[in-house]
Amino acid sequence: MKEQLQKDFDNSIKNLSLSQKDIEIKKFCLDNFIDKGFPNRKEEDWKFSDLNQIIKNNIGEISFYNDQTSTNKVDTSVFVDGLEHNKIVFINGRIEKIDFEYEKKDQIEIIDQSETINEFKNSNSLSDLNNAFTNKCFKILVKKGYQLVKPLIIYHTTNSKIWSKNINLRLNFELNKDSSLKVIDLFNDTSEKNFLNIFYNFELKENAVLKNYKIDKLENKNIKYSFNNIDQDKNSISETFILSSGSNFSKNEINCNLNGVYASAFVNGVFSLSKDKHHEIRSIINHLTENTKSYQLIKSVLDESSKAVYQGKIFVNSDAQKTDGYQLSKAILLNKKSEFNAKPELEIYADDVKCSHGSASGSLNDDSIFYLMSRGLSYYQSRELLINGFLLDVVEKITDSEIKNLIKNMIGIKE
């Protein structure tokens, strides 16, 4: 893999006009990645999902160089109907379109940050890989007091014209005081067996509100890793919803730093898996100052030989008195081959806190099935109804009603 990395790296920087310093940084990151390789099960955070093995088994030989000189045709058929929205379109890792047609142009700034690489507080080697190979990086800056009228949908599309096996993406967002933004990540993958490595950085200033919905619904054979870093100032709110279903392998990581008082973070997730899919959500909520709040709810329905993993950590600093942290993960195993692993973790250094977590996994409740069947439903209908209700609980947590309905339709949940 080392020669391939070197070769692809040389090719990719050749086409970029980078300063010597930037090349040095990229080189440093590349060397780090060569040194560490893909994360494997020996690393605590990857205990349940050995990415190195997964890539070996699914992709085999991996290549990294993407020729980004030629444009891809934007396929408008993938756009969401019935919901007016702003767009960012990625096709095969290349950013093709940024369009804030519904917004006041002077309130949003799009900054090309290709030359500056900001360090992620993420120790795993994938951030090094991302740093080394990302060639276009934009920062979306929402100005003070501006609340976007329409949601922003980021389309992640891959198709058969893809150059290499690996795509690295990066976006930065800055939400200034009193601003708000809704982001939907929508995955449309038609390529076969690629590794997507996505890093987002969100910076929320005082009173800012961020809502991020990640929807991976369409069946595909890709392997995805997505990392969200969220820094939150006083009174800010972040809401993350993850629908994890389509890809062969997917790991979503949320790292949330509650730096300001009264900041709150919500992470909700649904795993709906079948076949031999393997998905993971890992969340780290760092309560760094007093009076912060976090709430997490993760529900999984696992069929066939699928596997879901939830690793959630609530960290409470010794200054973070009056913290309120809650975490619940539940799973229904429908097949004897399906598997659910959880590691709900609490690390607490302050005494005046309210922190709890719960985790439960098991089969569908026989009594409930009996109840429904005795009222004339078939076994299959009863099962559907119960699963529907089980997942609806999480979807109802979405605070934006328009998007809630969109997601309900996508999953096929009825009220």
Next chain:
Amino acid sequence: MDNRQKEINNLKDYKYGFSTDIENIQAPKGLNEDVIKFISNIKKEPEWMLEFRLKAFERFKVLKEPDWQKPKFPKIDYQDLYYYSAPKSMKDKPKSLDELDPKLLETYKKLGIPLQEQARLNGIAVDAVFDSVSVATTFKDELTKQGIIFCPISEAIQNHPELVKKYLGSVIPTSDHFFATLNSAVFTDGSFVYIPEGVRCPMELSTYFRINASNTGQFERTLIIADKGSYVSYLEGCTAPMRDENQLHAANVELIALDDAEIKYSTVQNWYPGDKDGKGGIYNFVTKRGLCKGKNSKISWTQVETGSAITWKYPSCILKGDNSVGEFYSIAITNNHQKADTGTKMIHLGKNTKSKIISKGISAGSSDMTYRGLVDISSKAKNSTNYTQCDSLLMGNKCGAHTVPYIKNKNSESNIAHEATTSKISEEQLHYCQQRGLNPEEAVGLIVNGFCKEVLQQLPMEFAVEAQKLVGISLEGSVG
């Protein structure tokens, strides 16, 4: 009240902190094949036992000291320890208690351990382990009548080699982790219990461990076998003198329950925790593992962990037999600079297996407490259930409480439920108690005892009283 105050004052400092001046025989310092041969030789062990040890030592040489645990500690120099230390008078084992060194008897008297059989009222059979050797076992005759074997493991190796050979290392193999392998290579003494088929052990069996000599690691090995349909309740207690240096205690405990058998294992661990500034104290790195080998068998661990500078142990159950049951009840209390990383592993292999985990952690002062546990339901363990509850109580904002559960469910017909909470004693609770005339310390004692009650109830009577007191004492000075 006066009496209580006196009692508290008596106990405020670690009351077991004295050391006994007894002539010792020690193995040369350091760890090598010669030392292992020395230990094996002095214990007059058969050839197969020495092979067992050397095999473990071969394995040990390639193992690395683990470092994933939460409490970090300075590297232990394994060459700077004595691996064998025994009171000189024990060289030719005394035939009865009358021949025992009076100094030893005095030591155990100070500790409150009834070695004299006159103390029959207690009704507990005791095996006392002093540094590396077992010094006395009481009530032998009565137990022998029932066919129960309760003796030091070094005796069992000589007198019951067929049992030891069959079961030793069957739950904790010589190729296990670092500290367990070290123990397999150099273990010195410990208890051996065999309960024959259908026998319900008429009394509590108990072992009392004491580290006396300095620079000594204590590596005892306990093996308990409960044959078909038998029952035994086993207690373990431990103390050590106050010393400035850290001492290592790496024991292995293996339990085997055959069909319909039940083993109840209770520990009150009160090793020297180090002084207020965290100097000295015992490193308690113990491997405890029970195997529910037969159908309908049951193993229950109860532990009250109040001592040790660092406690790092996970008493586990392997539920191999169908319908077997594993239970784990734990109270861990850390104060001052104590650190604990403890919990359990429940590994469900058989059908209809059940496990229950109740863990209560209390941290005060500048201490740090971690619950780390694993519940693993394999794909063949149909209809298994697990219930886990771990609660932590924090006192003060310099301490930490952490929960790290690993939950693996590979069976759709099995259910796992886990819940954990972290909180502090509320102002309302304190106010309520104080309003009714309790002083703050008493109020905290009362609330903490209530918090722990679920676990304390699991202990045998005699131990429960001691444990309850210990809970109060360990938290002494942490309020206000």
